[in-house]
Amino acid sequence: MSRRSYLIQILLALVLLAAALALVRGHGVGGESDAVAGARNALHRIGYEALGGTPQASFETDQEMAWALERARPGPSGVALARGEGGAVRWRVAMPGGGEALVTTGGVVWSARRPVPSAPGRDLFPSQARAEVEAALGVAVGDPQRWTLARVASWREAGHIWQRGWFVGGNGPLPPGWRRELELEMVGSSVVAWRRSVLPLGTDLGVVTGRIAELQLLRRPAMVGLAILVVGVLVAGAEATTYRETIRPARGVAYGLATAGVGVLAGEAALGAATLGVAVAAVIALMPTWTELPPERWRWGAAGGVLLAAVAIGGRLAILGAGGWTPVTPPAAGSLGPGRLLADSWYPALAEEPLLRGALPALAAPVVGWLGAAMLAAPVGALLHPLPAVPLLASLGLEALLQLGLALVAHRAGVGGAVIARGVCESLVRRGAFPLGADWDAAAIAGVVLGSVMLLWPPRSE
């Protein structure tokens, strides 16, 4: 390799790192420290001082609700609603000595619950309860005048009279047709808990849940495709064994174990992860027998991944800009560390790429050629993971575009390159679903760093 080429590769590595940082920096769910302060404040307002020590904060999303709000109010205002008054994206803050609160990432306190006090004050008899419960609403919401007390229930338990009031708050800042509700609980004359909820307009929630149901249905043929592929691999394995072709069982077993392990870390069912692990183990073991596959050039994988991530993020913005809808709040797992981001991102890469970019093209290449076979893999891959968009075809189209991109990466960099590209792309795209923080950023760009090192590593021939 000439010095000039190497310099270009150094430049490319730097560009990759800069692009990856630009895609992840500042992208993530914030508000953790504000949530802790908000939770302390909310508990203080109901007469409970949380003990010292670090509260445990975990992240929660109500996916359908968030997407329904984003659909009802397209653009930044919908995202703000989902993270604020809609209560769909929130932190659960558990105090070390008891007491818990939910605070949205936009800073709205969604619920608070304190331990039952030993001296809760005088009991309220049902005739007095209504006024007292109504007056207590001020500790929960900032606009009590917009809420109406709908019902109060009283009961006696553990030597005290308990009250529970249901408030209705109209739609407030939510879209027309939505409704806010609040439940407040008192023991004696002390408020011990309250919790807000949102009733969505059926149409807004319905479109989102309908799209999710449709995508689940569309996954079935993709699973059929994968099953057919596994049968093909089985027959190819029998053939290779009979003809004593060179296979790499140890490499396959190691890869399969790694895939199954990452799958379990990503929250997959152990049986499903193990099954896919066995299938990809067979594929990797048989790889040397498939001479039609392009040669491995792993170093180009990360570059492809960053490019595909930019296309994925840009594609979603384009759908929104064209008047369509696609979720801005992506699917997120709650209360987990950066390891979960790594597992979530790399599991589909490790499990699907050898099948879609390795086995399928290898088996079908004798009939339709390598590129034709790689194109066949695109619809299968596109049906596996699209997000619910309006129109639905926009989401499927974007996913198909990414699959075609991965086919091109595999053409240039081989199956290993495609695995790296997919992992890098998924890490960068999923980053926004997890909390802000340097450790999360590091997990997101780990693949890019690895790819840059590969890019700068001198080729073996030198």
Added chain:
Amino acid sequence: MAAAQRVSVLAGGAAIALLGGAALTVPVAPRLPAAPDSPLGAAARGEREVPSLGLTWGRLRGWERTGAGWTLVWQPVHGAWLIRAWVPDGGDDVRWRLEAAPWLPGVRLGREAARAMAPAAPSPPIARDRVGRRDWVVGGERLLGALDGGGPLPRAAPAAAPAAVGLVAIQALLGGLLLAGAAARRLVPGVASRAWRRGVAAASLALTAAVPLLGVLAPHVFEPGVRPWVAELAFGTGIVMILGALAFAAQRFPAMGGAPAAGWLAAAGAGGVLAGRIDPVAALAALAGSPLCLPVCVAAAVLAGWLAGLAGDGLGQLVRAPAVLRFVVLGVIGVGATLAAGPWLGFVVAVVAAAAVGRGGATAMATAVLWGWEVGVTRELCRWERGQLDAAALLLLGCVALGAAFLWRRRTGDPAAQGAA
């Protein structure tokens, strides 16, 4: 043609005609009740007799044969609800069921439907609008807008325990035979037949082209809340993937050149007819209700014939033994299959027939059995006029194909061998 040869051909033809006539007319006790009316006729009756429910029904999306009646599905384009109806063959009442997505306010039942569901209520239904749904208050009862309506529909009775285990075993056995056949064709290669390769590819292509109209055969893919075009897309994509895999496999594991004598093919066809009449399959009756019945049946017979030929090849390799012993083993398997295979009877007979004639004629024999099986099922189950016409047309096409194979063989010796690659 010498006189002796003419006599022999005439005698053979008469024997074949007798065999075919016997297969078509011998009394049997079929496992499923025959359908006197087509699914479209049943749909017309359903639309007449089920209350309109105050909802748009949309298009008839699919049907299937369930017991002694047709289960039919209607769904509007938006997919928010669907209506299933079971139309019995006799004069019994039509049963119906409304299934609605639980989220749309638009799924409020019509006033007429609300009244029909609470006929004893003293006062007329009062509409109540609530967030996320619309209800009716009828007397002291409340009908939730998103509540499913109607009653339960009959389902196909599942096989009893020993038969169910037997069916699973048969399916596993057939899967194993297919793998064995694939391995056999790779490890012990023969002369591949170009004609069969092209035939199977053309059959796959024809079935792929017919997929958009075959969604009617899968009524279970339609769900409330899922738009029908998405359900049809999911079904069609799955079928196209399977057809693509079969077409690809037919190129990788092609049928061998060679063909058995026309008499054997005729006997296989007659056996298929009998198998179809004894153990008919409801799915084929549903297919007979579609306008594309004839071309789809022909293409399916060719494709399934290749598949059964592949499994037969596997079975043939596994029971390599002296001729007498081989026929005894295959005979025992055939008898066992007749007793235990249930809806797989036609396919199992095709596999055994393919194994009996050896690799050269396996695909032709299996295709003849499955062709006859389709004739038998259609004739036995589809008792409406169009169904019987389809069965007759399929039989006629089979006879024409048999005659052509006979003449071609007489002219050239072995037609498939001539077309071998």
